[in-house]
Amino acid sequence: MENKLYYQDPYIRTFNAKVVKQEQDSTGSWYIVLNQTAFYPTGGGQPHDLGTLANKAVKNVEEIDGEIRHYIDVPFDDIGKEVIGTIDWERRLDHMQQHAGQHLLSAAFDHLFGYKTIGFHLGAEILTIDLETDHLSQQQVQEAEALANQVILENRPIETKWVTEEELSQYNLRKETKVKEDIRLVIIPDFDDNGCGGTHPRATGEVRAVKVLDWERQKKKVRVQFVGGNRVVTLLGQKQRVLLELTKILNAPEKEMEQAVLRLLETNKTLEKDLEQTQESLLHFEAKDLLEKRSHREKPLVSEVFQNRSIQELQNLARIIITEEETAIVYFVSENDKRLQVVCARGQAETVSMKQVIASALPHINGKGGGNDSFAQGGGEALVSGEQMLQHLLEIVR
Template structure:
């Protein structure tokens, strides 16, 4: 027998009384739990992309709620309830109200996108952490901004939100958004002047209760667009978080929050220029050090803490010209390991590379003229190993 859905016409109900029809021990998400069926409930189950209500049934915690195709709602609890007994149910109201704000916010956005672009909502996810909605078409950032502004106008206008089960004939004449073909009675949710959609979830009674609707992110998804959105207190929290971060960043950059983007661009340009200058200095420095190596020296092994790859390669090339054996430059530290390049004008550089591989499980390879790789070992041990070859 289907469970009476008290949340259908009492979306603001927080407590209820019900009879326990059955209570069976089950495993749920790897934990021992009880599956409780009541004659009626305020707990909205996981349905239509929305995560379920949580709360209490008597002394038991309700941590998950499901609905089956026969419209039987099952509450998963952490302790048993006596079959046949009356039990008091209390839902987690702040979480439920937030879901109502966010779900109604989604309807308004989907309705407006459908109106202006003709796109359909093809995916919806609402949980305590995130709300996403997928539309089967792409919208520009400017377009989204307009949709967001108009969605918030519905909030200022405080328009009515009406849930109903229209008669078949009435329904047939109505143009409403619907994701799936629904058997049995269809529940319509109308946001006056903004949207009409088939939906089973609890909604706020007036749009003003949503407070704020904010699109947080838009990304291309399966040929359409996925929007991450937030409404009500979640939207306010999101705006506060980003605003705090913007204030902090602006302070660091000594600019106004709205000037962050050009200021960051300038910092990036400065860093780029400094990196170029640093590279020039490094190349000059390795040139001087290579000059100090006596002509005709057999091998030359250098260990450097910091050197970019270009300077490292230049260094090896300069040393190769002077040395009759191998020239190797190791960059890094004993603790963090070294990146190495080894070259030679007339020897096979793969030989010292092989020594490093065998002695220290180094990873690297290359041609006889030059090899490169990385090794986790101490400088002294590396030098000992290389001197043995």
């Protein structure tokens, strides 16, 4: 472990090391191996560090086959020389805060309710832990969060120890360790003993705070979303900005925001219903007008070319017409930008197969569609004009 400087001191930001190996992996990506490194590799639910080596950006860090690989875009011209490594400190500190926050929250759920953590993920914005339970209440979340934050406020030390498998019996481990040698314990006195290979701050006070955001049941576990450290302050600032904008838009104070939104949603539902009824009435008037224009024919053939009408509108209009007039045949075409929409329908008294009509028409526009003998629809590219398509439909029926 001597070459893993992040275990000796997770606060190291710069270090010197020698390049001992430079190769490409199976994907063709270049990586280098150093004689010692402060770059933390992906592992234990914690993402890898970022930074630079000799001013070359380190894009990824992985521990593979016992060596820590630092992935770079451009290989070094000369290996074997000493290089300066610089850690992205803001990212490292964030990971330290989040990982320690996870230990605190997991231990709180365990102490209070006996809920074991069976999964952990440290994401770019939020963290999740999976609790071994199928139920979690608001009261339990508040109690666990309060306990974790109380331990943060007490600023207890966060200790790390390397122990053997035989020495594990001396500690009250929250869960069994997966490794059997080079066992590293992260200890928060009188609160949490846990096997962990991640980086953590020196004391709980550096975590600043933890805040649970949400939780959901997933099969036989509950997934809890939360943030810790500087992310709490950042997220509070984001949410506050959004809330202040909403108070201006809705003209309501923060405490009345929920009721203001509910009133707005209810009003919107009413308006949508009124709009639907109005649109339905307009379609009936339009259908009546189209039928009257064709009333001089023995069989009212209703055909029309529209501009920018949705196929749903054409379908509804056609259904109204064939309901009003059972001898009607309806051919509608709509020109929508670079596409054509086609609807064909017949009343109950007619026998022309609309399915065959649409099947004959769609190849002219490389279209797709379907339906049955009484009602069919489709659409395709505007390879012909709407009038040309309508004339083709009329030729078919003749």
